[in-house]
Structures are given as C-alpha cells and as structure tokens.
Amino acid sequence: MKNLRRFTLIALAVVTIPFVAFKYDDRYFEIAKNLDIFATMFKELNAYYVDEINPNKAMRLSIESMLKQLDPYTNFFPEDDIEDYMTMTTGKYNGIGATVSHRDNKHVVVMIYEGSPADKAGMKIGDEIVKVDGVDVVSRKGVDIGRLMKGQTGTTVKMSVKRFGQNSPLDLVVGRDIVKTLNVPHSGMINEEVGYIQLNDFTATAAKEVKSAFNDLKGQGMKKLILDLRGNPGGLLNMSVEICNAFLPKDQMIVETRGKVAEWNHKYMALETPLDTEMPIVALINSQSASAAEIVSGTLQDYDRAVLIGQRSFGKGLVQTTRDLSYNTKMKITTAKYYIPSGRCIQALDYSHRNPDGSVGRVPDSLKTAFKTKNGRTVYDGGGVDPDIKTEVPIMAAVTANLIQKNYIFDYATKYYFEHVNQKPKDKFSIQEADFQEFISWLKSKDFTYTTTMEKNLDNLEASAKKENSLDLVQEQIKSLRDKINQGKQQDLIKNKEDIKEQLEAEILSRYYYQKAMKFVAFDRDKEVQEALKLFKDMPRYNAILKGSK
Template sequence: MKVNSKKTVRLSLVLSIFLIALTALTPGDRYFEIQKNLDIFATLYKEVNTYYVDDINPNKVIKTGINAMLSELDPYTNYIPEDDIEDYRTMTTNQYGGIGALIGKRNGKNMVIMPYDGFPAHENGLIIGDEILAVDGIDVTEKSISEISKLLKGQANTKVNLTVKKFGAKETSDIELKREKITIDNVPYYGLVTNDIGYIKLSDFTTDAGKEVKDALVELKSKGATKVILDLRGNPGGLLSEAVNVSNVFIPKGSEVVTTKGKVKDWNKTYKALNNPVDTDIPLVVLTSSRSASASEIVAGVMQDYDRGVLVGQKSFGKGLVQATRPLSYNSQLKVTTAKYYTPSGRCIQAIDYSHRNPDGSVGKVPDSLKVAFQTKNGRTVYDGGGIDPDVGVQQNFLAPITVSLVNKSLLFEYANEYHLNNKQITPAKDFDLSDAEYEKFVSWLSTKDFDYTTKVEETLDKLKDIAMKEKYYDEIEPQINALRKQVMHNKELDLRKFKSEIKFMLEEEIVSRYYLQKGIIESSFDHDPDILQSVKVLNDQARYNKLLAN
C-alpha cells in the first residue's frame, strides 16, 4: 500500500537542500561519499514509506534516524525538534511561564515535591505532599510528569485551575493560580556555615550566574565571612560565558580563564576575566562531585590552576567539550560539539573514552599512561584526561539498603508530611534535631509499612548458589552457604538501629523541607555533610590550607 507520497517528495527535497548546504562546507574529496550516503538514506526512506506494511510516522522515524546518527559522535551533540524548543530554552535560561513548583510521582500519585519560595504555587498555599488530580478540568491521575508539566506551563498572567487533594484532607479542593514568569536562581542558597565561613550553593550556569555569586559573596562578607565555600556538586554546567564570570569573582581582571579549540579555526578563542574581582585573597574551598560537569569544571580547574582555592570532594565528571546551537529548517535546532576547552595550565579534562563510565555517568579510573601532567601557578602537578581530581578527596558514603528502601518507597517523604501536619512549627533548620523519642515514633510508625529489601551480600549469596548449582558444586557447599545466609540475613528492626544516624539525617532533611523548603534542606545538612565538614576543617587550619596550595 502506498502512503503519503507528498510527504516523501517533501522529505527528499529537504534532504537535497541539506545536501547542497553540507557539501559546500565539505572538502572536495569527500563530496562523493557524502552525496552517495545521503542519496541512499533518501531512497531507503522512500521505499520504506511506500512498501512497509503499516503507516509510519515521518517525524518519529526521521528523528530516530537523526538521533542514532548523532549518538555515534558524542553524548552532547543532539537534535532539538520544534516541539522540544521550549524545554531547551527553559533548560538554558532557567526561565518559563508557570506556577513555580516541582512535581513528581510518589507511590503512583502526582504530588508537589517542592514549591519555589515566592511563586504562585507557594503563595497560594500548595505544599509538599499535595496531590494534583486535574489541571483545567483534565484528569491527570494517569498522566506522566512531563505531560502534567506541559499543562501547568503557559504564558505569564494566564490562569490555570488545579484540582488538588491536600495532604490529610478527605475532600478535594479547586485552586485558581495565575502563571508568572518563573526564574530559578543559579544560587538557590547562600549563608554562614559558621560565624566566619560563608557558603554559596551554585546549581546552574545560566544567565546571571556570575552576578549571583558576586552578590552572594559581597553580602556574606558584610555578615562577617572571612572564608568561603563554593559548592559546585551536582552542577551540570551551562553557559561558558558564565563560567568566566563566576571565575572572575575570585581572580584578577585580565587573567586567562579558558581557551577553546575546534575544527573551525575562526571560532578558537581565549576568554579572560573582564571585570574587577570581588576578592582575590579570601580563603576558598570549591566542592566538586562526580556530577560536577562542563562549566563547573572550568571554574574548579581555574581555581586549581591558579592555586586560588582548595578543591574538596570527588573527581569531577570529565566533560571538556563546548556546544553551540545551530538553526535548522522548520524551527528545529542542532546542539553540536564545536570545540574542546582548556584550563589556564593547558589541560583538557575531557574523559578520553565516552563509552566506559561509572554507573553515575562519571569517568572511571584513567590509566596513568594516558594522562599528561601540567603545572599550576605554584608548580603543583595536575593531570588531564578525565575530570578534575580534588586536592582533598572525600569518600562518598553509600546508603544502606534499608535507607534506600525507605527512600524508594517514599516512607521518609510520607512521614515528613504527617509530622508537618501534626507540628505547626519547628526550630530553625540549622538547629533542628530529631530526638531519640521522635525517632522511636518513626520506627513504630514503620511497623505497619512494607519496606522489605535485599542486601548486596544476600544478592551475592543468591548468585553464588546459582553458579554452584550450574557447575554441580552446590551439594558440597550447601551447608556453608546456608550458614552464611543465616549469619547475614537482614533484620529490619536491627537495621533501623544500626543505620539510625543516616536514616535520622535524611528524615530530618525531609521534615525541615516542609517548613523551610529547599533552603532548609541545605542548612539542615551542615552538621553531617562529609564534604562540608571537611571544608570547614581545611579552612580552619591555615597552615594546612597554605600547604595544600604550595609546590
């Protein structure tokens, strides 16, 4: 059956125009190969469109083909169709029209996870744990979070009606909100960890990131900060220009920040600090993690190369690439990797291998033979080829299986909602501490909840049993396996005691968020966050701080 021949002709025409444009930029000796393969692609699509047994969706098929082609290059070169342009703009600007709330699923229900302070959701009384049932009369109970998000977003000053079931309420209620232009701060929090140590959390590098860091540092100094922690953990990066601006807060005007080098020589550029800094001497710790990427790594690398601050935490992600967006036809765009960037010492921290990464996406261990050594301003040795190594490493703490189960089953989330319902107020976030008696109430509350789990040791024993049975050794080692299983068999009651401290810390953060939102979570972490505790130690030991930055 022949279907939609007009679409086929139109697609062939678009491909032909694309071919002409592409070949104009391609060396002559590659012209034939490019023309041949594009012709194969066009004729292949035409044949599939004509003869395939079912109707095919041209947009879906072509998008799949484009994405498969780009995936052969690197993970950051992406096709952005017209339908996704708004989401891309939101990601790069941190601005959108909406109600100002993070929505997520908890136990299959669509709930408010975090209302942003001062925006419509928060101002109209939506709180964490409220369930969203309908948007403008459209039932959303079976819809995905992305579908609900699209319904909630819209032009500023337009109205949206929500049907909500407040936590603890039996009846539903209708709430009318007026959408606003939502701008999410790059710096969601800054404050004092101690009387003289300031803390700045930088979560993105969208427009004005440099200004926000500058303003935060100025205010912290006015409040008595003589040392500062810049937290880049989990920051995925963003605008290269803002990486320059953030670096400029701490290094002198005219200092080289980053150099980009790519195929198009005219685009190669060295970026320098253009403004007067806020403070080039204040003792500085920069926190990094395996998810600190791109612009975060530029800032961290600059501070390390100039010996401007001590890096604390974990090896960064390892993304030393620069992307630019190029316009395509029909309002679509291509985000394409155009260059690699190099920190002032001359190193590129791009992970050598795109394909072999840790489960969290970060680069694994790079063999020493593949690394190249570079020198910081003071002569310290630093390396390229796979992220930035911290000056002071802090081991990541992995959660116990029982804690993971409590999180995954939303039991900490649910208990925090109940706690908030029954307690109108709590102490300030920094001071909040769940008493032993209150923890016992939580343990008692859990007694009727299902949160079974399997430990890694139990999983390993199961695998050992399977292997032993396949290789016919099980009868001989069955008594030993059963003895081990009995010894390591988890007990929920015992685990709630054994891992009390980490469960208690996470529960405290959940509870604090109900009263003080995102800022409360950050402040609540100060007394148990290993990276922050280590940073405070470094900043309070001037001799050690100086030694870490010396040759």
C-alpha cells in the same frame, strides 16, 4: 556485441563523471548523496509499508540514532522541546513553578519554587495531581503532565490534587508566570568568619547570584569562603568565566576553547575588576561536578587561588554551541574542547573509542600528561579535576538507600509536615528521638522490606550451585548465612539511625523551605565542609598546599 560493449562503456562513463567532479573526500557531496538516499527510502517506506508510519516519530528516532554515535551532549531539540531548552539555558520558564515526579502510577509534587504561582496557590510537596484542566491524568496513559501545566504568562490552570489527611481532592486554580530557578539556593555564614555559597547550576544569572551572595557575606564579616560545587552539572561557559573573574586579577586567561572550526578557537580573559583576589577559598567538588563547575574549580586550582576538597570531578571538557535549525528547532553541538590555564583538558571520556558494548572508559593514568599550576604544583589532564584534599565518598547503607528509593523518607516527611504545619523548624534542625521512634512505628505498618547486596550474592551462589548440581554441599551454609543477615537487618534501622535521621531532616526541611532547606541544615555531618573548616583553622597548611609544599 560491439554495440553492446560500446553502450556499456558509455554507461560507465556517465556513472563515472560525477565521481570525477566530486571526489570521495568531498563531504558535502557525500552528505547530499546520503540525504537523497534517505529521503527516497523514507518516501518508499511511507508509501508501501503495511502500517501507517508517524513521520515525526520516525524522524526523531532517526536523528537520535545518528547522534548516539557521537557524544552524549550533542542533542536535537524539536519545536515541542524548545521550552525545556530555554529552561536549561536561562533558568526560566513559563509555568506554575512545581516539579512533578511520576511514580507508582501517581503524579506527585516533589518540589515547589518559593514565591511561584504554585506556592501562592497553596500547592504542597507531596500533593498527588489527579486532574489538570479536567483531564484525568491518573487513568490516561502517557500524559505529559509537565506540558499540561506549562503555558503563557497570565493564563491559569485548574488542578485537582489529593492531599495527606484530606478525604476528597482539592481544587486549586494556579496562575502561570515566568518561573526562575535559583543557581545559588543557599548562602550564609557558617561561623563568625567563614561564609558558604552553594552553586547548583550555571544558567544566565549564575555570576550575578554568586557576586550578590559574596558581597552580602562580606558585609556580614566573612573572611574565608567555602564555594560548594558538589553535584553541579555545569551550564553556560561565560558564567564560569565571570565567576572565575570575581576571584582572579583582570587580564588573566580563564579558559581556552579549541575546535575543528577556527571560529571556535578562543581565549576567554578576565575582563572585569575582581571582587576579591586575596580571601582564602576552599572549593568543594565531587564526581558530579562537571563542565562549567570544572572550569571554575580547575582554573582556581591552576592559579593556586583555592584549595579543592572532595572527590575527582566528572571530567567533561567539551563545549557545546547551539545552532538554530528550520521549523523552530535547535541543535546543541559539541564544537570544541576547553583547556584551563595550566594547558590541561580535563575531558575524561573518549567518545571516539568505545568499548565493545558501546560504553566508554576513563583515560588510563599512563596516558595522562603532567602540567604545572602557577606555583609549580603538578596537575594532570584527561581525568577530571583532582582535589588537593581527597575525602572518601560516603557509602550509604542498604537500608537507608531503600528507604529513599521506595519513597518512605519522602512520604513520612509529608506526614510530618501536615502534623506540624505551624511548627516551622529553625537553624540546625534535628528530629528528636521520639520522632525517630514514631517513624519506625509508622514504617512497620508499611511492610518495609529490602534486599541487601549480600543476599543478592547468596542468590547468585545458590543459582550456580543448582546449575552444577551441588546445592546439597552448600545449602546448610547458605541457610545459616541468610538467617544471620535477617537478624542483622532487624537491627539496621537502629544501627543506621544517624544517617536515616539526616535524610529525614533534609526532606522535612524541604517541606517548609523548598530549595533553601540547606540553610537550616547543620553542617556537623558534612565531611567536606568539616574538612574545609579544619583547614581554615590551620592557615600555614592552607598556604603550604597552594605553594606545593604540603
């Protein structure tokens, strides 16, 4: 018994020694320990599990599961996805210059980049791809058609496509080249003194494109600028700094980053001579304006350099840094939060405190802190950037939303294009009444149906009534309401004609002008643009807003 006790004490001592050398708060030891456990477990699983395990797939799922516990912007890029990563950061990729969407078991071209190999080869929006280099992509499940189309510059790919009005597939030989996506798809003069720049992204050439557009418009007599950041998801931090620098004096602090590691704490200053520090600017934002778009809009607001119009921005105040990993893989890690000149961080989501269902919520107003702009205006942190002039989000009618969702707008635009190939639309294009009536007639042949929110609510009411055995009490009223809804739906196309026409016009224009379709859209129905034009006509109000005395 004495020997057994002695052996037990020795064993405990042996086990205890490592924990004396490596304290529980020693992260590196904990990492090494858990990696060893994981590797051992994976080896055993691979050796003894009843079915074969795909190591790449299993590890990818493990990594993704781990990263899900963090924020949505910390991502792993395996070697196969490096091309997508490069496209995201540089705006360039090797391919044919066509975006393809998979819907209804079809691979349909939904956008073509002007001047790209696909454009030069005669590919059209609406083409259905059926074969790529002899591979039947219709019958084969799980084909990544994007990877089949991408490839090294100078190589070619043979595509077979079904086209509207053609009885048999067309064969196209498309070259591959470096394809550049535009950050500024459109800029132009709205009237004799107001210029407009649409900034859709912040890849490596964003600042250069904005500066070029600005100088061009100034040469055309621009006296006031509308900078459209709506729907801009952000991108490279340094591009946001350069764009702010274009409108702010040299040596001003643009944005500051603060992280756990000291090397990520950095103040980004305006280092160059600006393009213009006096021209009145209106920046348009909405709930999809994020990250770098919020740095630009928030910084211009903090220095009282621009009036913001629209809706509260997304609220992404996190900075990502790319780290190279082994085997040509990469990881994009959230390393810091950014703070704009007033001192506020616009991060709206707290990823360290999740709801029971795993979702995250906005920071309550009661927890927000007030900050001051250069002129002393009050602004707040923690919830995105608030516009100076708020506009309501237009609510799309159910009929219009369903026409878009079920691709009837898209398909009719394809039909319209091939029937009017040589009738290229001009400025302020608008489809005529006869065209709209033709669309309605065409729609009848498609058996278009949809369900409204009211109908869904009635379905829920009916289900609840059945559950409680009280359907007979409300059945007559439910039937009456359904009849009224159906009568209303028959008039929905006419009632929402202007909204439907607007969607049709934008889709039709994309067939002729691709990403530059915006250039030919009339701004008459654009609420934020009209609000900006109205403000520019009332410069005392514009100045009062910036001074905080509106």
